[in-house]
Amino acid sequence: MEILFSSSFYTLFLAFFFFSLASTAIARGGEQASSFSGSTDHDHDFLRRRFFDQTKSPPRVDLARGYMTNFELEKAVKQFGRRCSNISRIYSIGKSVKGIPLWVMEISDKPGQQEAEPAFKATLIIRDVHLHILPTMNPDGFSLRRRGNANNIDLNRDFPDQFFPMNNDLNSRQPETKAIMNWLKERHFTASASLHGGALVANYPWDGSDDKRRQYYACPDDKTFQYMASIYSHSHYNMSLSKEFLGGITNGAFWYPIYGGMQDWNYIHAGCFELTLEISDNKWPMENEIPILWEYNRMSMLNLVASIVKTGVHGRILSSKGGQPLPASIAIKGINSTIEAGGLFGDYHRILAPGESYEVMVSMPGYKSKTTRILLEEEAMSVDFILDPVENPQLRKQVGSACDCSCDDKTNFELVKYFGVTYLEISLVVAFILAFLCFLLKRKMSYNLPKHR
Template sequence: MEGTPPGLRVLRLHSFPKVLLPTCTFLGNWGNNMDFARLCIGLLLLLPLAAALDFRYHHQDAMEAYLKSVAHNYSSVTHLHSIGESVKGRNLWVLVVGRFPREHRVGIPEFKYMANMHGDETVGRELMLHLIDYLVTNDGKDPEITQLINSTRIHILPSMNPDGFEAVKKPDCFYSVGRENSNYYDLNRNFPDAFEYNNVSTQPETKAVMEWLKTETFVLSANLHGGAVVASYPFDNGVPATGTLHHRSLTPDDDVFQYLAHTYASRNPNMKTGNQCKNIMNSRNGIINGYSWYPLKGGMQDYNYIWAQCFEITLELSCCKYPREEKLLFFWNDNKHSLIEYMKQVHLGVKGQVFDQNKNPLPHVIVEIQDRKHICPYRTNKFGEYYLLLLPGSYTINVTVPGHDPYLTKVIIPENSQKFSALKKDIVLPFRGQWNPVLISNPSCPTDPLYSHLSSSSPATKSSLLLFVLCLFHIFFK
């Protein structure tokens, strides 16, 4: 098929059997050559094996052809759309997988994977295509995958920086032209920062992601990179109030973030051993706090957590940023179980809706755990929904409505409660909703350095044994 995009070449085989089967039989009978017929039919029986996505790099045309083919062939559980364009006009394609792929449904959490933010870090880009293939081909066959698709709306952005990927002319393990976008901006230094001013020009790819985050109630996310093998968790930047004097920067949800990072790393045979790349980084058990590794201003995972109410970690998947194609199957085998298990964590904790006494759902109401308030308060979406990722334990939910006293309610998250659904806890407030439309409809949080004025530490920044070890290693070896 000369001229056919490589990613599409094997996919077109799906349409051949119905045409070729009678043709093989006719030619075999017409020529009294049953050996030919048997050979032809035998080759047809092998077509399902050949139709799998190949383990090699897919450039923009091939990737786009593959995504469109999946969206066409699995239209009942997928939805393909572009969230914007790169500097050079390439689409930033997102494929959604779920039982209701085109719209949010109450009670179904939104999950996302993003890859290839640095154009020369390529493993994640290909793993996302193979994850898509694995999900759609196992729906209805594998009970775990079927339940995951039933209960979750999964968004996959294989490449945030397609211009950078296409710019790589000579793949390298360490650095290539193509890390940045076409305007030579590092996209993982391009977001607003909560700790210090980030006076850079916001790039089209960054703007597209920021606008995308406003359109969905994302609960959990991971951003796939290369150049190390470790799961890194927020914060990437910090101030003394978040623990920087102890060479770390911790969120109010540090227990959850360490659990999430460990969930991924512990199922990756290379990541869980720590420091695979010999880059003088102590990632005990394959996880590390971002700031304790190295401080980073304008990173995407901090932006997700602070401004989008979405827990995001960064997954570094390969010592070599742009490894040879023959290594891709190895990376898929190492990461497949981690990718699936991490998605399931979107069902941690508690979820529900907030209503007034007339059972009207209340949007933009602050819903947070009493002892772990976020500097940008977490609020209900337009359906009055909230999602709080929590580990098993006893918590007090604080619901705050302008003009009313806080409403407190206790909740106990049991052990092993995660069965593809967080604990459901609807909250009916003891008053009718006579809301000030200005106060209740304008909950936006300014994109200023919000943490810059804090001086005291929160309980989450207290030392743990793990972090103490990380600090010592950082001091003596970095």
């Protein structure tokens, strides 16, 4: 199972894991962020008391003072790869406008390999999950201390939109956006989370509506997304206590609509269930606030991964003829959204909210579809499907037409009706009789040969 944590704000937590400091560059919004008084005191309790102080601090000379540079981040990522080479792989999915590589860390017991592994235990994430971490999606924007990239384009408005014909020109998209889109088309991600700053809430699709009004606009898997967002929020130190967002979660269009966002594109085009996690009211937290952010979100991240793997239905889809894996489509009756099984193993994992009954339908061109009903409880359910090939009537007709016979269908029917046999059976009988007659004739000729002499 492939799970992705992306966006530049995650750099904060990743860098803290490296025992250093990091960067942030991109967020959902920009209008609702508020600053709070910082402190040079490193006392944990003091920082906790001040963490959500809404009083504005004086303007800062450098918002990213104490953060890693892009060069330092790249160095730290590669050092981690060398230090933990047995459980990690470092690779790039592309480059920014200014040519900075977009590095990804894959953490797994078999990095770089595709596996069918839906099982999960809290202490076995490395063994049972392929976790991909993109520390920063917008390195150029971080260097320039702004939201847009080097071309001053907001990357979280640069994806194709489902409601309006925007960003449909491939040539006009930013290289960072193209890299993400190609990446998700190549990898079979089950779920992802994009980490932002500017609020404290777990946001889920849809991010916009067809009439651009601010309203609750539910996607087909609305109940499942609410479940995932609540897992994160209630595992957080105080996200679920929000006075602005009930339970610390929100539908994107209900909060404020955006168009061209990555969250909706992932869900629609890649079958990847993505949450947008706003993890700090301040877009540019001070360096001494980073450890608190990590502590507040650490269990939320782990529990989110656990919930994704431990719920839903998973298994493999194979052909009854030869047993080869099938990249079939998996649909749930009543939910207008499908996912595809992996082509290598035929493995699938369909995230579903627990506590309900679901009708699972599997289909594949050239094969007979199959349907089964499951009662999903708190743990994930394993269901394998064996699909039977569909007989090709056109092929059978072509084979029949290759036989040069003058008998029509009615004659065939009469033969079967009166003799109870088919053409094949008649042919075999005739061939046997002819062979027997030839044998007798040959024997008679050899018997009479001495008399002629």
